[in-house]
Amino acid sequence: GNMEVGANTANTSYTLLILVSGCRYWDEDNNTWSSEGCRVGPLTTKYRTQCFCDHLTSFGADAVVAPNTIDFTNVWAKFNRLGENAAVFSTVITLLGLYVILLIVLRHMDKKDLIKWGALPLEDNLPTDSYHYLVTVQTGIKKGSGTDSRIRFIVSGEDGDSGVRKLIDVDNKRKHLPRGSIFNYVMSVDGCLGPLTFLRIWHDNSGKGQNKSWYLDNVQINDLQTGEKFTFLCDRWLAVEMDDGSVDRILPVAGIDDLIAFKQLFTSSARKKLSNDHLWISLFSRPARSNFTR
Template sequence: LTNHYKTQCFSTHLTTFAGGFLVLPEPINWNYVFANAGFNKNKTIYLTVICLSIIYFLLIIYARYKDKKDIEKLGVTILPDNLKQDQYFYQIIVFTGHRKRSGTKSKVHFILEGDQDETQVRIFADPNRKIFQRGGIDSFVMSVEKSLGPLNYIRLWHDNTGPGSSASWFLKYIIVRDLQTMEKSYFICQKWLAVEKDDGLV
């Protein structure tokens, strides 16, 4: 007798047999489904779906907000103290560290010096977005009167006016690219510019 556990075969010759069974799908009674699909009988399911939908749309809004912020970070800032008559350009890319409270809200100034010339005291500033945030990469375009020649150093400091812990700054390194020759110069820092950390210099 054939059942779920064994198959009984009858044959008039010797050969190999194999057996199996197929579970037929249970037809869905749609009339029963819709008749019992009311909210009162399925509160848990409906509330779960509603909550998941709300969370999903909130995540979409948050993701869109973060995307806009990321797009802002990708922009290049024209230094506010650039002069219109200066037509020689450098791109300055500043890398802020990932350590806790690495970013700063203090005003950052610098002097870039080369073999042929050096800049006046310049300032990093952007009125449209936050700069020098933790883990941030900020790109600036600086104009000067003429080429500075092969670059030797960049002297950089801040005024320590940021509120609370945002006064200090952990600077990783800076890349300066001559936009005429496309030559790059790397200036490694990897230290805190803070009165309360490391050597106390800003």
């Protein structure tokens, strides 16, 4: 604004603050905040509110400060001075470029996960088989847990067993079981095996290098007809050079005590927290059927 001092005119800057303040009390009858019987006092500032109420209740104050307007003319004018902040501008552009690249890579990984999540039929399923199980194989997260070795297994129940089966999908898309992977397979048999009791699983140690050994976390088998779920806990190496040197394990079906044991609950919870809930680790180790994209 302009202010006249004698015959001279001086330029003076003013700052206008618009503040809307109010006093409220909790109306227990209507379960809401009400201003009835309360008013704002004259000593109210932008830092504190003075309230006068004609009743003794729980009360408080609210304030609304109008947001500052954006002068876009001034904003665009700043672009003419980017040379004065070249280092900052270059850093921002570089980070933005890295973000876009990472976004593309992670989106590609999300699409590849669709293949991992699918339940693929086993190679040795027979067309005449009419009873189906969903077999979920979870590889451990320890270093070197994945394997390229050929895996075989036998599922035993009270009414029979599956015979020796190959853990190979019909399209042979899962030649490698990577560290931390969770793969689903559909196994068909000629009839119900009854309540499952044991799982025997082994491999031929035919992988190359460190991919010979395998750290198996657990196997879950769901009866797709009845909905029953059977869990076989392993949490051990199937490796010649690790653990007890055995590549063959016989796993009994886990009971309720096994599933709620501290070690099992802690391990499964820690794995979920790191692979699904951790801000950065989840980008590269998102579990199957996660509720979130990367």
